[in-house]
Amino acid sequence: MRQPDAQLRANHRPAALIPPGTHPGHVVVVQAPPRSYGGLILLTVTISAGASAVLIAAAFAFQTIAAAAAAVVPTLGGIGVTVRLAKNKH
Structure with missing residues (x-):
């Protein structure tokens, strides 16, 4: 018996x-069912997916705001601003 409650699970009292003074046949041992982790795992996956979606939406919003700001700056003061993506140099 490897588990601490294995003896009770096997109905050995x-x-x-x-x-x-009590007859062993009249003793009833009540046990709680084993804990299920399915709900906790689903909650963790849902929170992770939601956080990822929020970060992706924030990245797109930042990209749009940066492009809009780069388009507006030349009309305000005659200064040219370009938004460039980083390029890897080999």
Whole structure:
């Protein structure tokens, strides 16, 4: 028996749990069901996906705002601004 509650799961009642003067056949051991982690895993995956979606939406919004600001600046003061993506040099 490897688990601490394996003896109870096998319906073996330890003598320490039976009150004195009680017939062992009349003792009923009630156990809670094993914990399910399905809900917690689903909650974690949902939060992770939501956070990823928010970060992607924020990146697109920042890109749009930067492009709009680069288009507006020349009309305000005659200064030219270009938005360039970084290029890898090999």
